[in-house]
Amino acid sequence: xxxxxxxxxxxEYEGGVQAVKGIDLDIADHEFVVLVGPSGCGKSxxxxxxxxxxxxxxxxxxxxxxxxxxxxxxxxDIAMVFQNYALYPHMTVYDNMAxxxxxxxxxxxxxxxxxxxxxxxLDIGMLLDRKxxxxxxxxxxxxxxxxxxxxxxxxxLFDEPLSNLDAKLRVQMRTEIKKVHQTVxxxxxxxxxxxxxxxxxxxxxVVMNHGNIEQVGPPQELYHHP
Ligand code: ADP
Ligand code: ADP
Numbered sequence: 615x616x617x618x619x620x621x622x623x624x625x626e627y628e629g630g631v632q633a634v635k636g637i638d639l640d641i642a643d644h645e646f647v648v649l650v651g652p653s654g655c656g657k658s659x660x661x662x663x664x665x666x667x668x669x670x671x672x673x674x675x676x677x678x679x680x681x682x683x684x685x686x687x688x689x690x691d692i693a694m695v696f697q698n699y700a701l702y703p704h705m706t707v708y709d710n711m712a713x714x715x716x717x718x719x720x721x722x723x724x725x726x727x728x729x730x731x732x733x734x735x736l737d738i739g740m741l742l743d744r745k746x747x748x749x750x751x752x753x754x755x756x757x758x759x760x761x762x763x764x765x766x767x768x769x770x771l772f773d774e775p776l777s778n779l780d781a782k783l784r785v786q787m788r789t790e791i792k793k794v795h796q797t798v799x800x801x802x803x804x805x806x807x808x809x810x811x812x813x814x815x816x817x818x819x820v821v822m823n824h825g826n827i828e829q830v831g832p833p834q835e836l837y838h839h840p
Contacts, residue, residue, distance in 0.1 A: 617676075617678065618676065619675070621674040623637055624672045626671040637822075638827075643801060648820065664677070666685060695762050696758065699758040706745060708743065741753060751778060770804075
């Protein structure tokens with residue numbers, strides 16, 4: 615649970631490309647915000663700066679009341695879900711979900727409690743002993759979400775999590791993600807190029823274009839072009 619504030623954040627890549635041009639955004643506790651816009655508009659760069667995977671050129675990022683500009687990714691109170699799932703192939707589903715907690719020195723009983731709780735939320739309790747190669751795309755995506763949920767972070771970051779799934783599964787997982795958010799209520803920042811996904815999931819949609827924020831508002835107030 616946390617607010618997130620972006621204050622005039624800029625990303626200039628080597629070679630002078632300004633991918634993000636000084637955006638401001640205030641995100642409330644529990645809010646589900648979707649960054650949407652055409653390819654190359656700066657969505658992923660923005661998310662990666664919040665995660666700490668990309669250094670910011672100027673501006674400030676505040677997560678839960680702390681300026682995190684100089685905090686490494688692992689010490690930020692966030693968990694990120696990637697498009698490619700990023701599961702460890704040699705580990706079971708249980709160990710994939712437990713790994714981040716083991717690194718952070720959680721005790722075994724607490725790890726077990728959290729993994730089982732996340733597995734229940736995601737309905738993957740029967741898959742805990744499998745390896746990723748024995749899972750379907752949708753199941754892998756659930757495990758990737760499970761890894762984020764067990765961390766119980768202040769903020770979830772999603773980078774095009776459904777892009778690798780077929781249309782039917784995308785719709786199903788959209789519902790799943792909405793359900794998870796309603797259960798855990800974690801502040802969420804979600805990147806997609808898919809307007810329907812944005813409209814379905816978001817409390818508030820942030821439309822980006824050429825490194826700027828073009829529009830911000832609840833889905834029902836956007837995309838009206840009378
Ligand atoms: P989106 O996620 O909206 O597709 P990105 O944030 O990935 O957009 O990219 C924004 C802009 O920054 C694009 O012009 C892209 O080519 C450029 N860009 C992204 N990553 C790098 C990089 N590592 N080095 C240089 N330019 C980059
Ligand atoms: P853990 O929870 O086990 O500490 P994380 O999920 O935080 O692991 O991942 C560790 C780091 O690895 C991330 O902060 C990120 O830098 C990098 N990383 C993991 N998966 C990806 C991916 N698919 N694409 C880019 N970077 C990734």
